[in-house]
Amino acid sequence: MFSRLFENVSRRALVLLGALLIGLFGAPLVASDYLLTVLILILYFAYIGQAWNIMMGFAGQLSLGHALYVGLGAYTAAALYVHFGIGPWIGLLVAVPVAGLAGAFIGYLAFRFKVGGVYFAILTIAVAEFARVGFDHLTWTKGSSGLFLPVAQYTRNDLWLLRGQPVMFYYILLVAAALAFVFCRALLQSRIGYFWLAIREDEEAARSAGIDTFRYKMIAVVISSAMTSFAGVIYAFYYNNLFPEQVFHISRSIEIILGPIVGGVGTLFGPIIGAFLLTGMSETLIAALHALGIDIPGAKQVFYGFCLLLVIAALPDGIWPWLSRRIGLSEREK
């Protein structure tokens, strides 16, 4: 599966990728605490964006409820830690299947009964909302009053229990985002990847080319939801508090998808560029406003909306397809 990973990759692309990776690896050495938290957010969104892209960008299934998988991952791992002292890496072994099952449930309902397009998207919202309300009343995870992980001043980073300073989370997310990138490229080059693209382009034609579309759509949902739940586990141990109202909220799901849409749906670099641009620039904007002594609630949302409008109007395929032509990484349209 990974044998052809470097096939058709130009020298220039490899150099750029290498530079990006080295830059990101060295960033904590020079970055301030504030900048580091922004970079953590960027990597977090780059990672989830990659996972969401598998469903929408590759297989063409629009999910507007990815907060569900983040929340399930976060709550499962956090609850296991709070109640039984089970560490996050073991908790992951429970959290990932839980989220995968939730994805399989939604996928089965939708694909078995031929719910597609916007109706599928609505179903994903509905299940996420259902979880939000459900967790509000689930006493085991402390309901709407929130689930808190015990915190202390950490002098050293405990990688096994994920107790420590932001820089530890930064490196975990950096590795995760890099692996997700490589994994998605491998998927795209595999048999499954071809079948996904065929389904995205024309499901009826894909079926008549012998593709069991139900099966491959199910695989896409399960991989995407399972991947997303990992980010949820990290979220729980980074923020140390979980409220159903926050983690499962539809605005979280929307935040997840904005990056890949702005960066370029279905491209490998789209989720990364989108995360850098949206999170990076909105945080800069807020910091700049703050420095000027202006505090506008909702400035971030207005900024997101503005970016989205700009991209839709000028670059409907997203930034990456345009950018990659500009920097000579892909051929110009004939």
Place this chain on the structure above:
Amino acid sequence: MSALLKVEGISKRFRGLLAVDRLSFDVPEGGIFAVIGPNGAGKTTLFNMIAGVYLPDNGTISFAGERIDGLSSDRICQRGIGRTFQIVRPFPALSVEDNVIVGALMRRHDVLEARAHAHEVLRRLDLYDKRAQRASSLTLPDRKRLEVARSLATDPKLLLLDEVMAGLRPTETDRIVSILKELNRDGLTILLIEHVMRAVMALAGRTLVLHHGASIAEGAPADVVRDPAVIDSYLGAEDI
């Protein structure tokens, strides 16, 4: 020659309209069989039943001795029936090569192997030089050949062609005719729906004429076109 495809008494009704009416015919293995008839005669409905898009209301369809009616279209393709669509449906954002690789991957698990097979198919259909283009950028004749290429890449025993010559210039038609003849010589059985009589006369060993969902004539193309019922319902005397 034994029958590769056996259609027995199939009917399909859409509300009040009886699109296909107790139709039976055999497609012999290794043959080229044409279905002709005026617009609305039920040709595409017939195709969609064979390809697993519609379920027949009555009757049975057997392929290589096994019942296939009621199977989904992906299963039918896996059994060895490839199809094209009357209104072409390539995967628009994918390259020509990737379109064909998708078909080739049905029976191959290795992408490199599938690509090699796709190249072979593309060469046969004169599309090899255009393999890097996006499918959406192709002209109509090229898109039609791409559809044929994609389904050929699944290694079918029977190829269903739904009006692949429609809208083509005579020289392009002749080119496709010669490609299809070559494929047939190599053992591919072909069932085609066609309006272009020039192609039917040149290709088909046997022709079935549909009218209002029922067969009104069947036989060698040269005989069928002289059949008074066919002239009356479809061709018109001046066409002969």
